Amino acid sequence: MNTATKLSGFALGLAAVFGTAYGVGHLTDPVTPAAGTRHDATDAGHAGSATGHGDGAPGAAAAHLPGGLLVSDRGYTLQPVTAATGEFAFRITGPDGRPVTRYDVAHDKRMHLIVARRDLSGFRHVHPELAADGTWRVASPLAGPGAWRAYADFTPTGGEPLTLGVDVTVPGTLAERPLPAPATSTTVDGYTVTLTGAPEPGRSSRLTLTVSRDGRPVTDLQPYLGAYGHLVALRRGDLAYLHVHPEGAPGDGRTPAGPAVTFSAEVPSVGTYRLYLDFRHGDAVHTAEFTVVAGPQPPAPAPAVPTTATTTPTTTGVPTTTTAPTPEADHGSPGHGHS
Structure with a gap:
């Protein structure tokens, strides 16, 4: 059954919620690195960033994580900025603190903006336009309420390819979507x-x-x-x-x-x-x-046992509430869906 979640936040023009260093979601699956794994591998023409956890500073940890986990890395920072309603805007600032205005072309574009809701629905891949002041603007790809992750995939001229990520919240009532089952x-x-x-x-x-x-x-x-x-x-x-x-x-x-x-x-x-x-x-x-x-299929979590609540009066006049398992509960898990 879908869970309705009420979201609140800034208006769509600037609905960004992000940490000073990075933003990551709660881990719901095991993400154990394979032994001896390097996490910076992509195709030769467009390497994803091997970014690090923490404050975004270069270091040993930065060579062992995939891209998109940091809002700031190697001196570059992804900064959402105020935009008109229905528009998404951001800047990339460089090691000198100034907006970057020169980018290399990778796969026909200087900037690839990818967004997905945290439940992995609502994926979009778009290409903003760069203004002279270093601001990237595009019609908002955030299709509806939810907690989103936005990725800026780019190569600053004279620098290395990077993928920076930031959490963005669009206010409204969200019906969370279960992840579809694996399929071929x-x-x-x-x-x-x-x-x-x-x-x-x-x-x-x-x-x-x-x-x-x-x-x-x-x-x-x-x-x-x-x-x-x-x-x-x-x-x-x-x-x-x-x-x-x-x-x-x-x-x-x-x-x-x-x-x-x-x-x-x-x-x-x-x-x-x-x-x-x-x-x-x-x-x-x-x-x-x-x-x-x-890798191995992660084990399914044990189903929760439904309970019923009973309120009992006490000698102090303050009722207490106890719970007990509901007999003959239906323990079937809801089916996957992705509309």
């Missing part, structure tokens, strides 16, 4: 996407996503940001971020335009992940989503 096939916009392969913690894994429509393979995928597909993985719990791209490239003479798009991805730890595949066809971008488990 999903549908989106009339397309069926099938996943072959499974991520293995601490090593490169081949993941192949095959696109079909009306039972026929799609062999004319269109290039999108210099590729036939983009894959983002978010780890359930802390929403650690991994951004990878497929093998090959459009126009290289050997990479087919579908139906299969193959990725080499390395997840940083055992745990549950949500995969988001962006692909372009029919002059529109579509996003297919999967839940996958890396």
